[in-house]
Amino acid sequence: MTNTVACAEKADVILITGSNTTENHPVISAGVKRAVESGRTKLIVVDPRYIKIAGFADIFMRQNLGSDVAWLNGMMHVIIKEDLYDKDFVAERTEGFEELKASVEKYTPAHVEEISGIPADLLVEAARMYAGAKVASILYCMGITQHTSGTDNVKSLANLAMLCGNLGMPGGGVNPLRGQNNVQGACDMGGLPNVYTAYQAVNSEEVARKMEGAWGVEGVSLELGMKATEMIPAAHDGRLKALYVLGENPLVSDADLNHAEKSLANLELMVVQDLFMTETAEMADVVLPGRCFAEKDGTFSNTERRVQRVRQAVEAPGEAWDDWKIIGEIATRMGYPMSYGNAEEIFEEIRQVTPSYAGITYERIAVEGLHWPCLNEEHPGTPILHSTQFTRGKGMFHAIDWQPPAETADAEYPLYLTTGRVLYQYHTGTMTMRSEGLMDRAPESFVEISPKDAATYGIEDGTRVNIASRRGTINALVKVSHKAVDGTVFIPFHYAHAAANKLTNAALDPVSGIPEFKVCAVKLSAES
Amino acid sequence: MTDQNILVMNGNEFTFEPGETILDVARRHSVDIPTLCHLKGATPTGACRICVVEVEGARTLLAACATPAGKNMVIRTESPQVVEARRTILKLMLASGNHNCAARGSDEQDWTAFQLAVEAGDGSNKLCPTWGDCRLQDLAYRYQVDGEGHPGTASPYPLEDVNPMIVRDFSRCILCGRCVQACNEIQVNKAISFGFRGAETKIIAAGDKPLKDSDCVFCGECVQVCPVAALVEKNPRYDVRPWETEQVRTTCTYCGVGCQIHLHVRDNKVVKVTGVEDMAPNYGSLCVKGRFGFDFIHAPDRLTKPLVRKNGQLEETSWEEALDFVADKLGQIKKDHGPNSIGLLTSARVSNEENYVAQKFARAVIKTNNVDHCARL
Known part of the structure; x- marks a missing residue:
């Protein structure tokens, strides 16, 4: 997030898109709802489903799956045409405005309605x-990113925010709501194929020499690595021989699971470090017991870039070890001694090689976390990014054209499928499915379908249906719901027994490598 | 001087900001005015009147939580009149409902009959589940009152325990309304409200249905703000007493909000989770997963030993053997096929320290940048 969680309550207008906020980020949604209820803040929700937060919206727009660039360009078309944009901000802080202006020219509200299904007058109003x-905040989530056009979607949101000068102040910003406790931290720490910590490029000679010096090694690779979504095909065609998996369950979370399973079976060595015998662990050659959050010390970095402490509360079961200790032992056996006494020692090393974390110490965050960048021990942290300039100096507008999703509905697969989470489950359910209360509320998978589609296909609430795509078939309970839009069904991806990702399309966004989890074509048939 | 926003509280002059209540001014200056129904961040209701104070010139005692601070007000927060009023309120509260702790008082015979009646409704022969962690009990001790001398009034509503997370015990509800405010004004889930009238008053969900059939999303905000034992987490309800537990402050392990939580630990077991009050980013609020989704920590099927596949089966082994096996095999594959034939998926679930060590291992030891995690999934 460019801004903080608390910031949403300072906005005059909040635009939420591609985020089922009340189910996936309930505590953030509470802030949004409070702001709306107070009368201070207006809310625009753009989502293919009539999700709960839509009930709080002043304007709710339901877009066709994969049409985000179109409606965003449409909004900018109107804002430029009606001269409503922030001219000072555009002049002083940005470049590329003329190109943007030209690119959104053809996205008239009428044209956007054809693509997105959003009524032209509603788009104008929004x-x-x-x-x-005066200040508007954008909150978005995987509904924006999990598309073949995901990067374009995000850039379009940034275009909109810059156009209206909504960056760098309390209550503004472009705010991705991160779905996992430490996805921000995993990225900050260089858990990515192209960067070291703090997003230092792996293909920079200078950075490579610096890291070699810090680590006392030679010959680190300057080549970009494979993304997770590239490792699977690489395993399939034999280029990848070994995969070390730390606390992930790709055999439920990846797109096109049947393909993923075949690919992983092809590996010479798969090591899985986890809490449980997950679907992925069952295929592994070696399974190593790790510790859960309650059994370890360390830090997580949340969605607002706040680095916060994690503290050990209980002893780990059996012989479960800290994940860093396991890896350190293997490194040592491979000829590179890596022995840390505790998590804080590792954090001290992180500070040395990570400029944005340099000023953060365990002592400073003992009570309240700090937002990076925090450059030295006197630095107060940075709750709000881009307040005087962007990372690259001036903010760059990207002229972007709308592209349809990789797979569209046709005669054989007439319905669209979109996937997501439900409130009571989390990701692949490894943790939540062991909770009595959560399982009581959300015991099994379902396919959510609109009343009209249910009638068309002769499907009744509470019965079971087969759902098939070009890649697989699953069976799930029918939930007829006004949340669903005609022509699109929704299935949560948590449940391995009816894994939505057997159906999803592994077509990737060309830049981010994110699969198009949010759009694929399916057909329904009564259980035989 | 009189033009300034100054008032006198217990003989001390305090400044105040326009819009502050008497309670706000008191808290800011560390004057302890007791409250029960008051909930930070919500509209003051003045419902319980335990925060009444004496203001010179006012005909009655005023609720500090709902009375705006005024220029030159002379306020006494613990005058004999105030204390007497609080004692009366507390006595009535203790006398109505199943407050079966020592604070209720009673001669022995009456206690036995009372306790038996409580047991019948509650299914337990123990003292009140929030004994030791009860605002009403604390105040009863502070003002040295018990419920004796008042005829007990039983609640007309049976206990609700039909969901695995929250028990609603109307017999111990003091109708302070904090839960209603937490649900409507803090979490804005609008699942519960006041229902019925007079002695029949009850906190209801969806036209008086069980929580599981209402709009309740089991965030448990109501449980955390309940000052008594009307709303309690089901599992630790009678099993865990607060003096047996230690609280460890940490960060929630589910989504990216990073809610600050207290893990309540007894005998090396997490028995309860609460949100850390007054602390960003969640200020005490949690969702159902954070509050009730911790069973996995102590699940019987946690992995406890390293496993290595032998003859097609994963078999338990020693750390030495498992680590040697992995190191040898990775070394061999690196030698035969080059470093880029090895990939590492680190995790958005583990700590910064562990992610750092994992990518360092890939880059410094294996010498590949094939490092990624599920940020995209």
Whole structure:
């Protein structure tokens, strides 16, 4: 997030898109709801489902799956045409405005309606509302990113925010709501194929020499590595021989699972470090017991870039070890001694090689976490990014054209499928499915379908159906719901027994490598 | 001087900001005015009147939580009149409902009959589940009152325990309304409200249905703010007493909000989770997963020993053997096929320290940048 969690309550207008906020980030949604209820804040929700937060919206727009660039360009078309944009901000802080202006020219509300299904007058109203705010915040989540056009979608949101000067102040910003406790930290720490900690490029000679010096090694690779979504095909065609998996369950979370399973079976060595015998662990050659959050010390970095302490509360069961200790032991056996006494020692090393974390110490965050960048021990942290300039100096507008999703509905697969989470489950369910209360509320998978589609396909609430895509078939309980839009069904991806990801399309966004989990074509048939 | 926003509280002059209540001013200056129904961040209701104070010139005692601070007010927060009023309120509260702790008092015979009646409704012969962690009990001790001398009034509503997470015990509800405010004004789930009237008053969900059939999303905000034992987590309800537990402050392990939580630990076991009050980013609030989704920590099927596949089966082995096997095999594959034939999926679930060590291992030891995690999934 460019801004903080608390910031949403300072916005005049909040635009939420691609985020089922009340189910996936309930505590953030509470802040949004409080702001709306107070009368201070107006809310625009754009989502293919009539999710709960939509009930709080002043304007709710339901877009066709994969049409985000179109409606965002449409909003900018209106804002430029009606001269509602922030001219000072555009002049002083950005570049590329003319190209943006030209690119959104053809996205008239009428044209956008054809692509997105959003009524033209509603789009105009939303554009005026967003542009009319003194400060407006954008909250988005995987509904924006999990598309073949995911990067374009995010850039379009940034375009919109810059156009209206909504960056760098309390209550503004472009705010991705991160779905996992430490996904921010995993990225910050260089858990990515192209960067070391703090996003230092692996293909920079200078950075490589610095890291070699810090680590006392030679010959680190300057080549970009494979993304997770590239490792699977690499395993399939034999380029990848070994995979070390730390606390992940790709055999439920990846797109096109049947393909993923075949690919992983092809590996010479798969090591899985986890809490439980997950679907992925069952295929492994070696399974190593790790510790859960309650059994370890360390830090997590949350969605607002706040580095916060994790503290050990209980002893780990049996012979479960800290994950860092396991890896350190293997490194040592491979000829590189890596022995840390505790988590804080590792954090002290992180500070040395990670400029944005340099000023953070366990002592400073004992009570309240700090937002990176925090450059030295006197630095107060940075709750709000880009307040005087962007990382690259001026903010760059990207002229972007709408592209349809990789797979569209046709005669054989007439319905669209979109996937996501439910409130009571989390990701692949490794943790939540062991909770009595959560399982009581959400015991099994379902396919959510609109009343009209249910009637068309002769499907009744509470019965079971087969759902098939070009990649697989699953069976799930029918939930007829007004949440669903006609022509699109929704299935949560948590449940291995009816894994939505057997159906999803592994087509990737060309830049981010994110699969198009949010759009694929399916057909339904009564259980035989 | 009189133009300034100054008032006198217990003989001390305090400044105040326009819009502050008497309670706000008191808290800011560390004057302890007791509250029961008051909930930070919600509209003051003045419902319980335990925070009443004496203001010179006012005809009655005023609720500090709902009365705006005024210029030159002369306030006494613990005058004999105030203390007497609080004692009366507490006595009535203790006398109505199943407050079976020592604070209730009673001669022996009456206690036996009372306790038996409580047991019948509650299914337990123990003292109140929030004994030792009860605002009403604390105040009863502070003001040295018990419920004796008042005829007990039983609740007309049976206990609700039909969901695995929250028990609603109307017999111990003091109708302070904190839960209603937490649900409507803090979490804005709008699942519960006041229902019925007079002696029949009850906190209801969806036209008086069990929580599981209402709009309740089991965030448990109501449980955390309940000052008595009307709303209690089901599992630790009678099993865990607060003096047996230690609280460890940490960060929730589910989504990216990073809620600050207290793990309540007894005998090396997490028995309860609560949100850390007054602390960003969640200020005490949690969701159902954070509050009730911790069973996995102590699940019987946790992995406890390293496993290595032998003859097609994963078999338990020693750490030495497992680590040697992995190190040898990775070394061999690196030698035969080069470092880029090895990939490492680190994790958005583990700590910064562990992610750092994992990517360092890939880059410094294996010498590949094939490092990623499930940020994209």
